[in-house]
Amino acid sequence: MKKKIFLFGELSLMSSIRFTKKIALVDCNSFYVSCERLFNPKIRKKPVVVLSNNDGCIISRSNEAKALGIKMGEPYFKAKDIIVKNNVQVFSSNYSLYGDLSRRVMRTLKRFNSDIEIYSIDEAFMDLSNFPDNEIADVGKEIRNTVLQWTGIPTSIGIAKTKTLSKVANHIAKKKQSGVTSLIGIENLDPILEKIEINDIWGVGRQLTKFYQKNGIYNAKQLKNKSNTWIKKSSNVLSSRTAMELRGIPCIDLEKTASKRKSCVVSRSFGKRVESFQELKEAVANYCLNASEKVRSESLVAKSVTVFVRTSPFQRNFGYYSNSKTIDFPIATNNSIEIVKAAVSILESIFKNGYRYQKAGVMLTGLSNDTERKNLFSSEKDEKINNLMRSIDNTNYRYGRSTLSLASAGVHKKWNMRREYSSKIDTADFYCMPKIRIG
Ligand SMILES: [Mg+2]
Numbered sequence: 001m002k003k004k005i006f007l008f009g010e011l012s013l014m015s016s017i018r019f020t021k022k023i024a025l026v027d028c029n030s031f032y033v034s035c036e037r038l039f040n041p042k043i044r045k046k047p048v049v050v051l052s053n054n055d056g057c058i059i060s061r062s063n064e065a066k067a068l069g070i071k072m073g074e075p076y077f078k079a080k081d082i083i084v085k086n087n088v089q090v091f092s093s094n095y096s097l098y099g100d101l102s103r104r105v106m107r108t109l110k111r112f113n114s115d116i117e118i119y120s121i122d123e124a125f126m127d128l129s130n131f132p133d134n135e136i137a138d139v140g141k142e143i144r145n146t147v148l149q150w151t152g153i154p155t156s157i158g159i160a161k162t163k164t165l166s167k168v169a170n171h172i173a174k175k176k177q178s179g180v181t182s183l184i185g186i187e188n189l190d191p192i193l194e195k196i197e198i199n200d201i202w203g204v205g206r207q208l209t210k211f212y213q214k215n216g217i218y219n220a221k222q223l224k225n226k227s228n229t230w231i232k233k234s235s236n237v238l239s240s241r242t243a244m245e246l247r248g249i250p251c252i253d254l255e256k257t258a259s260k261r262k263s264c265v266v267s268r269s270f271g272k273r274v275e276s277f278q279e280l281k282e283a284v285a286n287y288c289l290n291a292s293e294k295v296r297s298e299s300l301v302a303k304s305v306t307v308f309v310r311t312s313p314f315q316r317n318f319g320y321y322s323n324s325k326t327i328d329f330p331i332a333t334n335n336s337i338e339i340v341k342a343a344v345s346i347l348e349s350i351f352k353n354g355y356r357y358q359k360a361g362v363m364l365t366g367l368s369n370d371t372e373r374k375n376l377f378s379s380e381k382d383e384k385i386n387n388l389m390r391s392i393d394n395t396n397y398r399y400g401r402s403t404l405s406l407a408s409a410g411v412h413k414k415w416n417m418r419r420e421y422s423s424k425i426d427t428a429d430f431y432c433m434p435k436i437r438i439g
Contacts, residue, residue: 049129057076198219275354285408291363301333308363
């Protein structure tokens with residue numbers, strides 16, 4: 001979009017144009033469902049739900065599914081009756097797809113302003129203070145249209161003076177056809193805040209809700225009007241910040257720089273209990289491959305690797321066992337082969353026969369920048385291994401995950417997570433590209 005450039009003279013003439021602080025909260029609508037719909041137009045107007053890991057609970061619902069009374073977080077088996085009766089489309093979660101589409105949405109938002117805080121996989125705060133107040137609603141609409149056009153994901157956008165108020169605005173935007181609500185320029189927000197229940201305010205959790213209700217505070221207007229001294233005395237400083245923000249005074253800054261991660265964990269519950277060392281080894285090797293790929297993609301190296309295994313704490317009649325161990329590398333590394341080797345040797349030392357394992361995981365810790373290591377310890381052999389890793393990553397990126405893998409990671413993967421209803425769409429897989437027939 002075109003940004004308006006104001007010349008000095010022009011600015012002084014346009015005293016009516018104001019540039020107050022403006023924060024937008026962009027939230028993707030029913031994000032996981034929207035991702036699935038993107039590649040499957042047949043389910044666009046139908047009720048759809050997405051399940052959590054191992055097909056446990058409902059974690060995303062389309063509006064049609066909400067209208068049927070299916071609740072957020074409800075276990076799948078409890079909702080099964082309604083689902084079957086109404087022919088609700090069910091999907092296992094496909095996080096690599098959602099992660100990829102999330103990155104595309106965020107990249108699109110950055111085109112409008114690089115000052116964004118990625119708050120979660122489907123939400124971001126943006127600083128839009130450099131747009132004039134009187135144009136802000138249109139800017140919001142343009143952001144929404146662009147994201148929809150470029151990524152296919154529908155969003156709701158709330159704009160206000162503070163982060164907390166932008167959440168309130170977003171709450172309202174979600175119920176509107178246009179999907180955009182701006183509270184900029186509204187002098188008295190009381191009639192709006194009165195309708196926002198205390199537990200719907202950003203930063204007010206379950207405990208705090210109970211406490212406020214006990215003290216006669218049921219909505220955002222009531223909290224806004226409470227004195228800071230009372231809030232600080234009876235709760236904490238964070239709560240008084242929330243109240244200040246409801247008054248339109250910015251107290252919570254945008255966290256723009258995603259701090260470099262210090263560790264990388266890959267762990268899963270198995271789709272079925274695992275008893276053999278071989279299967280456990282395959283799972284651990286796979287987690288190592290995922291973790292090292294992630295670490296390489298951020299140009300980091302790990303100082304140590306931890307492996308942990310455990311049986312189900314709820315099936316104690318089969319005996320409970322849990323253990324973990326860490327190994328330090330002689331030189332920090334992101335080489336898959338080296339990481340798998342170390343992890344397998346840990347597993348050999350902590351694996352015990354006769355248990356039904358439910359979960360295993362791998363953690364790479366002490367992450368640091370790859371370049372420092374390269375300067376210190378680069379050798380010809382290192383260079384060869386780096387090239388090999390790069391080729392593996394590129395091949396898997398082009399032709400789908402696990403095209404190139406290590407033999408120790410196995411082929412059958414019987415232990416894999418239960419994903420009975422997965423759409424199996426992989427945006428990194430050439431063969432998943434939608435086909436268009438012309439003529
Ligand atoms: Mg959302």
